Amino acid sequence: MLTRVAAVSSALVLAAVWTMAFTTTPATAQPTPSPPDPVQQTQPLADPTVPVPPPGAAVPSGAPAVLKTPDGWELTVQAKDETQEAVAPLTTAVSSREYLVSGTFTGSVAGDGSTELTGASLEAGYRIGCGIIGGPVELRATGGAETVLNPFLEGLSVTGEMKINLRPGTVTVLPVGQKKFTAGEGRISVSGLRIKVDSCVGQSFLQSYATLTSSTADTDDVVTYVGEIKAV
Incomplete structure (x- = not known):
């Protein structure tokens, strides 16, 4: 009997020791460290003396042109809200240049x-400069015959020599509007106008202009505004 009690007691002691050996105290959860503060990026302040370029096809207008006449009149001509965009020409010819323009x-x-004004007039338009002008194309066949064709014919297949005659560039002036007025202010507004020049094989340049003419019985006074030159 004593032996059985001792055996039971030994079993209980071993069970207690086994339980103590494999019972662990749960670890205290450590707080998750917070991410470091992001570095504050200091944005540089815009320089107020540097003009901000206009978006898209908009172009900056030039300074107003002012003329003070000897008889006391002051003529001012200017532009605003100008846009100039190079677009694909309707002819699809590589020697054509076409632009979509707007402005006021x-x-x-x-x-x-000291004199009496008899009237004034305002003219607005554009100047297109072309670096190189393409002349006629000379085709010389193998047999020696020579044929002169229009410039830049596409899809032409010949056997022989081809000679392209290039000429120095020119400036084309394209007036788009005229307005006569007697006093005060005259205005010309242009919107969505397509202008073009042909036979241009070099780089092209576009510039707006506006000319104001004031007249009296004995004098004419003329002042011209010119816009920024845009290279295309």
């Missing part, structure tokens, strides 16, 4: 002149 041009005559 104003001219005014002010002051207390």
